[in-house]
Amino acid sequence: xxxxxxxxxxxxxxxxxxxxxxxxxxxxxxxxxxxxxxxxxxxxxxxxxxxxxxxxxxxxxxxxxxxxxxxxxxxxxxxxxxxxxxxxxxxxxxxxxxxxxxxxxxxxxxxxxxxxxxxxxxxxxxxxxxxxxxxxxxxxxxxxxxxxxxxxxxxxxxxxxxxxxxxxxxxxxxxxxxxxxxxxxxxxxxxxxxxxxxxxxxxxxxxxxxxxxxxxxxxxxxxxxxxxxxxxxxxxxxxxxxxxxxxxxxxxxxxxxxxxxxxxxxxx
Amino acid sequence: xxxxxxxxxxxxxxxxxxxxxxxxxxxxxxxxxxxxxxxxxxxxxxxxxxxxxxxxxxxxxxxxxxxxxxxxxxxxxxxxxxxxxxxxxxxxxxxxxxxxxxxxxxxxxxxxxxxxxxxxxxxxxxxxxxxxxxxxxxxxxxxxxxxxxxxxxxxxxxxxxxxxxxxxxxxxxxxxxxxxxxxxxxxxxxxxxxxxxxxxxxxxxxxxxxxxxxxxxxxxxxxxxxxxxxxxxxxxxxxxxxxxxxxxxxxxxxxxxxxxxxxxxxxxxxxxxxxxxxxxxxxxxxxxxxxxxxxxxxxxxxxxxxxxxxxxxxxxxxxxxxxxxxxxxxxxxxxxxxxxxxxxxxxxxxxxxxxxxxxxxxxxxxxxxxxxxxxxxxxxxxxxxxxxxxxxxxxxxxxxxxxxx
Ligand SMILES: Cc1ncc(COP(=O)(O)O)c(C=O)c1O
Numbered sequence: 001x002x003x004x005x006x007x008x009x010x011x012x013x014x015x016x017x018x019x020x021x022x023x024x025x026x027x028x029x030x031x032x033x034x035x036x037x038x039x040x041x042x043x044x045x046x047x048x049x050x051x052x053x054x055x056x057x058x059x060x061x062x063x064x065x066x067x068x069x070x071x072x073x074x075x076x077x078x079x080x081x082x083x084x085x086x087x088x089x090x091x092x093x094x095x096x097x098x099x100x101x102x103x104x105x106x107x108x109x110x111x112x113x114x115x116x117x118x119x120x121x122x123x124x125x126x127x128x129x130x131x132x133x134x135x136x137x138x139x140x141x142x143x144x145x146x147x148x149x150x151x152x153x154x155x156x157x158x159x160x161x162x163x164x165x166x167x168x169x170x171x172x173x174x175x176x177x178x179x180x181x182x183x184x185x186x187x188x189x190x191x192x193x194x195x196x197x198x199x200x201x202x203x204x205x206x207x208x209x210x211x212x213x214x215x216x217x218x219x220x221x222x223x224x225x226x227x228x229x230x231x232x233x234x235x236x237x238x239x240x241x242x243x244x245x246x247x248x249x250x251x252x253x254x255x256x257x258x259x260x261x262x263x264x265x266x267x268x
Numbered sequence: 269x270x271x272x273x274x275x276x277x278x279x280x281x282x283x284x285x286x287x288x289x290x291x292x293x294x295x296x297x298x299x300x301x302x303x304x305x306x307x308x309x310x311x312x313x314x315x316x317x318x319x320x321x322x323x324x325x326x327x328x329x330x331x332x333x334x335x336x337x338x339x340x341x342x343x344x345x346x347x348x349x350x351x352x353x354x355x356x357x358x359x360x361x362x363x364x365x366x367x368x369x370x371x372x373x374x375x376x377x378x379x380x381x382x383x384x385x386x387x388x389x390x391x392x393x394x395x396x397x398x399x400x401x402x403x404x405x406x407x408x409x410x411x412x413x414x415x416x417x418x419x420x421x422x423x424x425x426x427x428x429x430x431x432x433x434x435x436x437x438x439x440x441x442x443x444x445x446x447x448x449x450x451x452x453x454x455x456x457x458x459x460x461x462x463x464x465x466x467x468x469x470x471x472x473x474x475x476x477x478x479x480x481x482x483x484x485x486x487x488x489x490x491x492x493x494x495x496x497x498x499x500x501x502x503x504x505x506x507x508x509x510x511x512x513x514x515x516x517x518x519x520x521x522x523x524x525x526x527x528x529x530x531x532x533x534x535x536x537x538x539x540x541x542x543x544x545x546x547x548x549x550x551x552x553x554x555x556x557x558x559x560x561x562x563x564x565x566x567x568x569x570x571x572x573x574x575x576x577x578x579x580x581x582x583x584x585x586x587x588x589x590x591x592x593x594x595x596x597x598x599x600x601x602x603x604x605x606x607x608x609x610x611x612x613x614x615x616x617x618x619x620x621x622x623x624x625x626x627x628x629x630x631x632x633x634x635x636x637x638x639x640x641x642x643x644x645x646x647x648x649x650x651x652x653x654x655x656x657x658x659x660x661x662x663x664x665x666x667x668x669x670x671x672x673x
Binding site: 045046047049050052056063068069070094095096097098099100120121122123124125126144145146147148149150152156167170171172 | 277285286287288289290291292293294295433434439443446447450451452453454546547548549550551552559561562563564565
């Protein structure tokens with residue numbers, strides 16, 4: 001996976017098929033235009049244990065539209081055709097991967113132009129077989145570390161590929177008004193052990209939070225805030241006369257979240 | 269020869285494991301470490317047994333069912349009376365064990381999920397007993413089906429949180445309990461209600477439920493001088509069944525687990541996970557589950573809230589895969605008939621979950637001879653189901669009256 005260097009990464013997350021497959025492609029393009037460095041493409045799941053209500057609702061909308069793991073992966077090829085060039089990470093729970101077949105999953109992801117995979121309910125201890133496939137297909141399996149990881153940080157960080165995803169605080173995804181005070185210390189600890197960029201996600205929803213985190217890590221993941229924006233724009237996105245304006249509004253919202261990352265470094 | 273399960277990775281053969289968000293790995297490891305210490309600690313064991321005896325009323329009796337036996341004309345039927353536990357079901361055995369472990373770990377806040385409300389009531393009860401706080405997640409649909417238990421939990425001082433996602437039943441309550449735990453794992457203890465979930469939960473709950481089988485074995489040997497030929501238990505997540513079966517796994521005894529067939533296993537409306545499910549991951553464990561071809565979990569159905577679950581404990585998946593336990597299923601209608609039959613023949617109203625085991629045992633006993641024996645795990649009593657049953661039977665009688673005219 002090729003990541004831009006000397007630049008804080010802006011990594012948006014959206015759910016494939018929310019509200020439709022075509023619109024997911026449009027929204028991905030809009031995010032690229034808004035300055036996204038990597039796209040996390042979430043695969044909707046009936047029982048997402050790591051997700052809060054916002055992403056649960058997005059998944060329910062996508063599933064109602066018959067989105068599946070193979071279709072979500074095929075969307076990557078559609079995105080490539082329409083000009084999405086940034087790396088795309090397939091974010092999926094483990095069970096759909098098992099049903100598709102672990103090897104077929106990697107083969108399909110590679111074939112369709114994905115750049116990595118992230119499975120939030122597959123901890124290091126259970127990831128053996130997938131790590132081997134990840135290597136064989138050249139698609140990094142992105143690892144997560146959490147505030148509870150403690151002694152596990154070193155082990156996970158030293159094996160991390162692509163980038164390392166830090167969970168900001170205890171809890172599931174969803175916008176948070178405040179982030180824990182200990183976050184800076186935690187990120188520092190992770191950065192000490194990591195050879196790949198360290199990004200932070202879960203709860204990040206305002207430009208102020210992004211600005212605050214900017215110097216403590218190598219990038220931010222924004223999920224629920226963007227998904228919430230899509231939810232607000234649902235009707236307009238699905239009305240042909242208003243679609244373009246709604247997409248533009250979405251892009252400008254995304255740009256506002258990325259903006260603090262693009263300002264000159266405050267500490268140097 | 270059976271392997272010793274689970275192994276150090278929490279695997280029962282291919283099943284089990286820990287498929288959870290990274291945040292929960294440390295809490296799980298802490299529980300595992302403390303559980304192993306506690307199980308090896310004689311004083312922990314003694315306190316557990318003491319509370320079971322003096323608070324829950326163990327040992328529960330082994331009751332011969334003479335009238336039912338006579339009526340069927342087949343094998344002799346015995347009941348292991350988990351219905352006589354404090355709070356009315358086997359769930360309290362596990363709740364006491366886990367509360368003691370929580371106490372040992374210095375945690376004073378319990379999280380629980382519940383379907384029928386029996387585990388929720390058990391959790392709320394031990395929370396009151398040990399002076400702990402308790403928050404119970406329950407699907408909104410189950411709150412309607414088991415109104416009485418909702419009120420019981422509140423009386424006991426627990427907070428009951430309605431769950432509005434999915435089908436609003438046990439699966440969804442479990443999701444929500446796990447999500448809450450992820451956010452509060454620093455000071456809360458998640459008290460799971462069955463032999464499901466990530467390692468070490470399936471093992472822990474088995475260890476706190478095996479008292480059922482240990483007692484039954486001793487009682488049966490003392491009374492009959494031999495072991496039963498067949499043992500039958502209902503399987504939701506599978507805790508009463510594992511508790512009963514585990515001490516008999518090495519013996520020459522036929523073990524039969526009974527899943528809920530709802531409206532029939534050839535309809536979409538059932539909860540027969542082993543009969544109709546496929547291998548996958550649910551609530552942190554590799555096991556059999558009801559899912560579509562894309563790995564989305566399918567909503568189960570059963571008249572019984574306690575069996576209405578799309579997964580099954582990984583140890584059951586393992587025992588099914590090696591053929592040690594046979595898993596059968598029983599429909600709503602068969603369970604309702606058995607519910608009435610046991611009430612009328614023996615004066616014992618079973619929980620609708622347990623009635624599934626009774627129905628299968630009746631069928632098996634009929635085909636056996638009077639010198640053979642069948643032991644039923646009567647996991648709970650039916651007080652909680654009386655209202656639902658009144659409704660269920662009342663509607664039917666009305667129809668009968670109308671059609672007779
Ligand atoms: C009386 C009774 N039996 C059985 C069950 C099913 O659980 P398990 O399969 O874990 O024993 C329940 C669950 O609520 C119950 O209340």
